[in-house]
Amino acid sequence: MNDISNAQTTIGASVQNLRERFIDRAYHQAQELDHLLGQLEADPSDQAARASVTSIVHKISGVAKTLGFERLGILAHEAECDLIAQGNQTTADTTVIAFEKVEVLIEELDSVIAS
Amino acid sequence: MQILIVDDDDIALDLLDSALRGAGYTDLTTAMSGAEALAIVEATETPFDVFLLDIQMPGIDGIELCSRLRAMPEYESVPIIMITAMQERHYIEQAFAAGAMDYINKPFDPIELGVRIGIASRLSRQAHRVEEYATEAAILKARTGVGASFAADEPITIRDVPRVIGMTAMENYLLRLNYWMTINSKSVVFSVVGFRLIHAQTSPSDLYDVLSDTACAIANGLKHTKHLVTYVGDGKFVAVVNGRNATLDADTLLAIQSELDQCPPILSSGLEYPVQLNMGAVYTPSILSVPNRLNLLLGPQQLAPGTNQPRERKPTAA
Numbered sequence: 001m002n003d004i005s006n007a008q009t010t011i012g013a014s015v016q017n018l019r020e021r022f023i024d025r026a027y028h029q030a031q032e033l034d035h036l037l038g039q040l041e042a043d044p045s046d047q048a049a050r051a052s053v054t055s056i057v058h059k060i061s062g063v064a065k066t067l068g069f070e071r072l073g074i075l076a077h078e079a080e081c082d083l084i085a086q087g088n089q090t091t092a093d094t095t096v097i098a099f100e101k102v103e104v105l106i107e108e109l110d111s112v113i114a115s
Numbered sequence: 116m117q118i119l120i121v122d123d124d125d126i127a128l129d130l131l132d133s134a135l136r137g138a139g140y141t142d143l144t145t146a147m148s149g150a151e152a153l154a155i156v157e158a159t160e161t162p163f164d165v166f167l168l169d170i171q172m173p174g175i176d177g178i179e180l181c182s183r184l185r186a187m188p189e190y191e192s193v194p195i196i197m198i199t200a201m202q203e204r205h206y207i208e209q210a211f212a213a214g215a216m217d218y219i220n221k222p223f224d225p226i227e228l229g230v231r232i233g234i235a236s237r238l239s240r241q242a243h244r245v246e247e248y249a250t251e252a253a254i255l256k257a258r259t260g261v262g263a264s265f266a267a268d269e270p271i272t273i274r275d276v277p278r279v280i281g282m283t284a285m286e287n288y289l290l291r292l293n294y295w296m297t298i299n300s301k302s303v304v305f306s307v308v309g310f311r312l313i314h315a316q317t318s319p320s321d322l323y324d325v326l327s328d329t330a331c332a333i334a335n336g337l338k339h340t341k342h343l344v345t346y347v348g349d350g351k352f353v354a355v356v357n358g359r360n361a362t363l364d365a366d367t368l369l370a371i372q373s374e375l376d377q378c379p380p381i382l383s384s385g386l387e388y389p390v391q392l393n394m395g396a397v398y399t400p401s402i403l404s405v406p407n408r409l410n411l412l413l414g415p416q417q418l419a420p421g422t423n424q425p426r427e428r429k430p431t432a433a
Contacts, residue, residue: 014133022126058171059124062200065222066130073222077200084203 019067023113029056030109037099037106053102054083060105072112075105116236117142117161121152121180122169122198127221131167131198131228138229149175153183162189165235168215170199170206178206178213185214191274194235198223204296204357211288211343212278218291238283267314270348271323273330278343285345285353297400301356303363304395305333305371310350313388321382326350328380329390336371359399368394 065073170177
C-alpha cells in the first residue's frame with residue numbers, strides 16, 4: 001500500500017501542474033476551434049481545417065478526464081466520435097450536425113477557463 | 116527497465132511520464148512523433164524494454180510505428196502497448212494486427228497503467244530469456260545438428276503472417292472488446308488433423324513452417340473479413356472475426372483447404388507435406404452469453420470437427 005500511496009502523492013503533485021498547463025492551452029484551443037469552425041462554415045470541404053479540428057478535439061479527449069475535467073473529457077470524446085463518423089461527408093448540413101458537439105465543447109472549454 | 120513513450124501531445128506525454136515515475140519506473144524516454152521515436156530507437160545503445168505508443172499522431176502514426184518496431188529483430192517480442200483515446204474496434208484491431216501486445220484507453224488510470232507496465236515488464240524479461248535460449252539453441256544446433264524443439268501443445272508465436280498474433284496479444288485483444296463489440300464478433304477454431312503425428316515426424320523448423328503456412332492459408336481464407344488469428348498449440352488456430360454477418364462456413368474451410376492443397380508446406384527435405392484442417396463450430400455470443408474469452412473458445416463444442424472427416428496424410432515429393 002505504501003507504493004500505491006507514494007505513487008498517488010507523486011502523481012497528484014504533477015497533475016496539479018499539468019492542470020494549469022491544460023487550462024492555459026484550453027484558452028488557445030477554444031479560440032482556434034472557433035476560428036476553424038468559421039472556416040468550415042464558409043467552406044465545408046476544407047479538409048485541412050477539418051483535420052485540425054479533429055486533432056485538437058482528440059488532444060482534449062486524451063487527457064481531460066485524467067486531469068479531473070470529466071465533463072470536458074466526455075464532450076471531447078463524443079465530438080471526436082462524431083467527427084470520425086462523419087468522415088468525408090462535406091455538405092453544409094452534415095458539417096452543421098458534426099460540429100454541433102464541437103460548439104458545445106467550446107462552451108465547456110470557456111467554462112473551464114473561467115472557473 | 117527502459118521505456119519509450121511516444122505521444123504528439125506534450126501534456127499527455129508528461130502525464131504518462133509522471134504516472135510511470137510515480138509507479139517507480141525512472142528509466143523513461145519520451146518522443147513527440149513516430150519519426151523522433153525511430154531516430155531514438157536507432158541511436159540507442161541499450162534496447163528498450165517496453166514501448167507506449169499513442170495511435171493518432173501526424174506523420175508516422177502509432178500503428179505504423181508499431182509495425183516498424185516489430186520489423187526490427189531486436190524488438191520482435193518486446194511488449195508494445197498502445198495508449199489512446201480511440202475506442203473504436205477498428206483501431207483496436209489495427210493495433211493488435213500491427214503487433215501491439217496490449218491496448219489501454221485514455222483517459223487512463225495512473226495506478227492501472229503502472230500495473231500493466233509491470234506485467235509488460237515481466238513479459239519482456241521472459242522474451243529476453245527466450246532470446247538467450249534461442250541463441251544457445253542455435254549454438255547447439257550448429258555443433259550437433261539438433262535444433263531447439265517445442266512441445267506439441269506449446270502455443271508458439273507465428274511471425275510474419277499478417278493479422279496472425281501471439282496468444283497473449285489475442286487474450287488482451289478479447290479483453291479490450293466492450294460488450295457490443297463482443298456481441299458483434301464470431302469465433303472459430305481450425306485444427307490441423309493428426310497434428311501430434313506431424314509433430315512427431317518433423318523437425319522443429321519444418322514444423323514451424325507447416326504451422327506458418329497453415330496460418331497464412333487461414334488468414335487468406337478470411338481476407339474478406341476483419342479478423343485476427345492466433346495459434347494456441349496442439350495444431351489449433353483461433354480466428355476472431357468482426358461482424359455478426361461475416362461469413363464463416365463450410366465454404367470458408369473449403370477455400371482455406373484449397374490453398375493448402377494447391378500450395379502445401381514444403382519440408383527442408385524438399386517433400387511436400389499435405390495438411391488437412393477441420394473447422395469447429397462457429398461461436399457467436401448471444402445477448403445473454405458471457406463475453407468472448409480465449410479459453411471459452413476452446414471448449415468441446417468449438418473444437419468439434421466440421422463436415423470433413425480426418426484422414427492421415429503422408430509427405431509426397433514436391
